[in-house]
Amino acid sequence: MSHEPIADFETGTLRGTGVGPLLERFPDVRRIAVLRGGGLGDLMFALPAMQALAACYPKAEVVLLGTPVHAALLAQTHSPVHRVQVLPYARGVRPGPEDPAAQTEFFARMRAENFDLAVQLHGGGRYSNPFLLRLGARYTVGLRTPDAARLDRSIPYVYYQHEPLRALEVAGLAGAVPVDLEARLRPSEEARHAVRELLDMGGTNPGALVTIHPGATDPRRRWPVDSFVQVAAAAAADGSRVLIVGDEADKALAEEIVRLADSVDGAVSSMAGRLSLGELTALLAASDVMVGNDSGPRHLAQAVGTPTVGIYWVGNAISAGPLGRTMHRLHLSWVTNCSVCGVDVTQVGWTAERCSHDESFVAQVMPEAVYADVRDLTAMSLLLRDK
Template identity: 50%
Template sequence: MRIAVLRANAVGDFLLALPALEALSSRYPGAEITLLGLDWHAAFLRGRPGPVAKVVALPPVTGVSTMEAGHRAPPELFARLRERRFDLAVQIHGGGRHSNPFVRELGAGLTVGLRAPDAEPLDRWVHYGGHQHETLRFLEVAALVGATADRLEPRVEVTAADAAEVAAVLGEPPPGLVAIHPGANDPRRRWPVESFAAVADALGRPVVVTGSRAERDLVAGVVSAMRRPALPLAGVLGLGGLAALYRACDLVVANDTGPRHLAAAVGTATVGVYWCGNLINAGPISRDRHRPLVSWTPACPVCGTDGLDPAVPRCPHDPSWVAGIPVESVLEQAHDLLRSDHRP
């Protein structure tokens, strides 16, 4: 009746986990699912239909809710969480070196989740390794308690509050709108702004360029490189508003990043720029409305460090690993999607 799920990271990470959350909700329809997440989860999921009933925003805990070293879970946190008397605790937050001990401290009747070779076991677990799609990985965990998926791709409902946020900023979005999203947290996943600008110009549609507040320079770079006018929107909309904006678009062209997952989750066609390793773990599962273009760059363009072996440490260089994807290839997929009615 009371299920805790640990998934305390970024937007795309949460969206990839939604099918597993929906599977748990379907298998245990009377249960209350509490997401152990972050502040943004609480804000985004408040009042939004879906499998998550409650969110507990965790403080910084190393390896659980932050990657920064030196953050230990305060003892009162576990006391508060044990008061919720979870029947089941689900760890879909990585290999478990830090997250499995955290989940075991919740005092749940049953713990299930992922386990890398260096992690503590849970009551039931599946092997965690590289090169597996995250959604399918999480569904393996859900299957440990009899939960199976009705669908493999996430869906997010756009609310009236989301639509009102867009209306306050844009009014009525123009018909035929295309969104360009040039950002990504990892600079190596960013396609050049000039390439995005060339695509936006060639499509001949009304264009909005989206980004976070920290991505203002990237957004401005695309707009200034374009020959046609475009509307820059960097840090203007919240995540719900961004969902509503993307729902109003005919197409979103983006790097491999949370906003591309969000656009797909609200039913909008996407063209995504992917590095090959990331495509395996986080690419779109279907190809009817979602077209990934893939860079097969195997190593750092600066120093040659192997990027295909998960055991090799990341080098300090940040050049784009996807810059070689041709503009013409992206345009081909974008035109094909825009020629057809690919809305669900």
């Protein structure tokens, strides 16, 4: 039996250590394209790699080939990304109704950019590597499964790997040393001002502000409503102001939590569907603690430096959990089989197809344990704020 090489590059001289091989820099790099589609969480996973690339090539422009939500967020925050080019709908890169003419126009514009380096951070490369190669960049690096098109330098795509570290390992192929292991973002002053007015916080010294995001794209990652209700009610009873956040799709869920928490004097309220992404970022930065499932807003709260309490299925914790535990606590569900059909869910997305059932993987996580961490992190935040 023949085997694929574990990595596709000429090793030459390895310069120090990063996350995986740290290879020689490419010469004369002035414009870098980074391919990463998906949602908010996917962007957070890619930011450390883009920070490393920006530091490695300080004269280069970093252009993210991303999605509308990436463009909206980065337009209202400070980040290592100079520009966002929104991807066309394309199989395996940005799901949606494909338009061949739109794709042709996109690639014509991208080739006119004359990218020196193109970096593939979007999965194993079956679809994303051919997409990247159509940019016409002088050099290409990225991830690769055995059936994917070859790039100039690539490393194997292995399903269970921490996503930000995976992206940093790719950046190392271009000679980029990690600057930070986790995403860092700063909300704009305009967004901060809007949130101060929204919360009526100007010139006051409010008590603890706890934000809760109960949604997740995959329903199996969602903690039950009643569990969020118990945490919200406990925080309100302890004197915290509790805000439920989310997008339009989360509004009904947020309003149900507010109704069931039945807090005194409106201590639990909803802002779901009321905030721009920049305002959400500023609100999370103003919060003392954020509670959420494995979802974009939890990753965003982490990126702006707010302590978080996350409810995670163990497989997602491997790929998307925070690295530290001083400011970020995890409560894990160790479910390994679907409760309805018994399929091994540890293989889903790797060697098995997803079953049709949406039962929560994280229902077993106990609200009392989650709130104990909320209380501890709230006390830490208030202590730091008073110093």
